[in-house]
Amino acid sequence: MEKAREVLKDVFGFQSFRLSQEKAISRLIVDNENALVVFPTGGGKSLVYQVPGLCLDVSLQITFHVCSFIYSPIYQGLTLVISPLIALMKDQVDSLVSRGVNAASLDSTQPPERSKWIKAEVLAGKMKILYVAPERLNNEGFVNMMTQVKISLLAVDEAHSRFAVELDVERVLCLTATATPSVSADICSSFLIAKEGVFSTPVFRPNLSLRIEVAETLDEKIDRVVPLLKTRTGPSIIYVTLQKQTEEVANYLMPHGIDAMVYHAGLPSDRREKIQTAFMESKDGVVVCTIAFGMGIDKADIRQVIHLYMPKSLENYSQEVGRAGRDGVTSTCVMFLSSLDIPTLEGFCRGDTCSKQDLELWLQEVATKVPAPDGTLDFNHYKQGKDYDIRANVLGLCYAHLELDHGYIRAITPFYSFYEITPLNSSRIFSDNSQIGKVIRTYWRRKSATGKHEIDIVDAASRAGVDRADMARHISNWELDGSAEVKASQVRARYTLLKPFEKTAASIRALADEMHTRMLKQEEDSVKKLRQVIAFAIDDDCLAHNLAKHFGNEDAVPNDMCGSCTFCTTGQSVEFTLKSPTVVHPKQIQAVLDACPIRDDPRLLARMAFGVTSPRLTANKWSTSHTLFGSMVNVDFGHLVQAFDAECKKVGYQSLEVTTATPSSSKKRSQSQISSNNSNTNRFNNRGRGDSKYKRGRWN
Structure with a gap:
């Protein structure tokens, strides 16, 4: 810890650590164990990884990667920080650089030259602290680069346990500003953090x-x-x-x-x-x-x-x-x-839940997907979200449910299917006579007069009979050795199939019922959280003490009274009475029905009226640009669902005709065709959203 204290003083200008900072840092660099830090906003979380990041030494090893035919150094000493906040990354990097620390961030706002320099510094073992956004973990090129670097400390403010395991990270520091005891327990379970590895600071701020x-x-x-x-x-x-x-x-x-x-x-x-x-x-x-x-x-x-x-x-x-x-x-x-x-x-607590029918159709696609030769499944989440009208965050939770609660799949590193390649060293690329190099040049297509090429590596690998991962790794190595600029797109989530799905209509329907019930419970949990805010605000108690109790810090406020909140200064709680929700007006309901012909999903109609967007609403231009979107935002969402469900029931949940405009023709299809099929499989195939032949409105 002596080195940590020197770094704190010499680099950051502080004479001593605050609160639990020193204990948490000792856990990382002395005990070499994972840790969870729960410090409130502004509580000094960043120093808990910045100081260790400058204490961990660099040592050189040599490894050999057959696919690239080059020697690659593996270094110790890199601290990798995963953060979704570009503004925070920029501020912290600027601050570290001003103190003489070699730190950088890789994000979408940087020019290619800057990214190239950062990657070279990382591979040369010169970079001490690197910040990246969570989506960077979806980039095979980045993951490939990280396999050539020994990560001594991974600092995350969200759960990225898969990444920590795959790259054999030495230590993991989990960071959060707020966590109830149950949330802390979940994080510790994911990262195998012992009770003594949890360091928290009460949320109470006396000022x-x-x-x-x-x-x-x-x-x-x-x-x-x-x-x-x-x-x-x-x-x-x-x-x-x-x-x-x-x-x-x-x-x-x-x-x-x-x-x-x-x-x-x-x-x-x-x-x-x-x-x-x-x-x-x-x-x-x-x-x-x-x-x-x-x-x-x-x-x-x-x-x-x-x-x-x-x-x-x-x-x-x-x-x-x-x-x-x-x-x-x-x-x-x-x-x-x-x-x-x-x-x-x-x-907004209730607006995420998709229809049970869409959930069942999504499960049909996932369960019947034929695994790749390596036993993995891959899906385009963006496309699935549009096809089944499931919001991105909800779709991610659905996959997590299949993994964590049913053990069907395990998420692994995603990949990009399209790569844009701009040769910088044409002789190096065009003289690459390896099998993979030849395949890439055979199947790429010239994209512009500037020399850019584009390739669908999924299609190319299938046609050439080579491994897609080898192609991605080869392209990544071109980028890393400075031979090309590379831009990846169209990410596909990837999963290892742990056990076969049950594919019968009955089993898929039962699983869809269970997952939909879970979504409805999540709605209620979100509403309960909202009600907790009201209860906190009107409780006959000191507000600061009440807040501290919620996070398990019952003794944080001296004498249970802060002396400055509304309760402490007035001696009484706030009077507040909930009023009855706004009545659903039939004319407003009819206006939405006239504008939107969908009748198979009452929740979609309720979302349109309330103002909660979804892929299907956006695609058909019934979302933010429509005058009726959000026209009933003051009405109870549950009452809206009931009202629209009654209208949909009148027509047997069969939508009116939806016109889809195409450059060459105007196609119409009635959703009454959908319900005429008896089996789940036939209904899925005839509805056509599994293979994208059927479009509910304008998707393009």
Whole structure:
């Protein structure tokens, strides 16, 4: 640990570690064991991997890769950090480089020259800390490069246990800002972390004043917020739920002399970056944003965090208020409760669930897929999402369910099926007379006059009778030795088949029923989390103590009273009563029915009315660009499903004709054809979504 203390002082300028940092670091570099660190936002998580990253030594070994016919060095000492936050990666890399540390990030925003230099530094053993986004683990070229590097420490803020196992990582550090005891137990189980390897810091921050306000309308909220903003002594963040609310709230604030910035995920990336930079540099800036803002923000002097609309969970709330007052100065965190907001939030809790029929059809494709010669299955998740109208996050959970609960499959490194190759050293590539080199040149096609070529390696490998993985590895080696620039696309998830699927219609239907029931339970769990926020806000208890209890820190708040929250300063809890949900209006229901001919999926109609998009809605232009999308956002989502189910039942769940425009013709097909088949297999084949012959609307 002496070296760790020297690094802390000489590189980072700190005289001592904070809280549990030293114990966690000792666990990694002295005990050589995995660890879980649960520190609140701003609690110093980054030092727990940055310091070990500079303490682990480099040593050289030599290995031989037959496929590339080159000697490749394997180095120890690299710390690999997996983070979904490009802004955070950039800030931390800039900070490390300014301290003389050789650190970098590989992300989609970098030019080819920069990426090439970073990869060369990694392979040369000179890179100490490398940041990458989770999707980089889907890149076979990156994984191939990592097999040539000994990773001494893998730092993850999400579960990537598969990657840690496949690359034989020496130590794993799991990082999270909030975790209940049950969540911590799940993480420890995945990464084999013993109880003594868990290090946590209570979420209680004595300088944060937690306040609750009750206001029904936006006008009432603005009336309360404006005086607060006018007395601010530093920057303020105002969180809303929907993207459209950011502009709406900013417009409400403007007449009061408050020029607020607007930030949400729907803005162009350059615009988001400009806003974030302006906020980081401001002395008293105000930003109205969705939860897309704040991820990776490390600004010490934020004086106010205002939840104009209620957060969806206490985990979200804790992370978001944790962005205030990181400098230790008193800061105010206000959360508004409004009955009018509850249906919207509950609707988003329920909007992910797909139809049971679509789930059954997806399972049919997965179960009947013929494995590759190596026993693996691969699928294009993007295409499946469109074909079966399953949102990306839900589809990922479906595959996880097949793996973790039923043991049918095990996720392994995905691969890309298309590669764009731009030769930089043409003589090297065109003189490559290896079998794989010849196959690549035979099946690639010239893409442009600039010398770019494109190849579908799945198709090429099948036609040439070679291994697809060998082709991908060969292309990766061209990139690594500087012979070509390579851009991969069309990712395919890959799984090892552990045991055969049961393929009968009855077994597939039973599994679909079970998974759909699980989705419905997940809905209820999400609603319960939302209700926990309400219970927290109106409980007859200190808010800080109540929050700490939720995360298992019952003794964090001295005497169970913070002295500054709404309860502590008023001596009483907030009065708040939920009102009855808005009644479903028949004319609004009919308007949606007139606009959307789908009758086989009541939930899809409910999502359109409520404003929750899906692949099928987007493809048919019934989503964000449609005037009726979100027209019933204030109605209880469950009531919408019931109302549309009643309408679909009247026509036997048979959709009206959907017109699909093509360049040469206009095709029509009635979904009544679908239900005429008796067996699950026939219904799947006749509906045609398994082989993409049938399109429900415009997919192109």
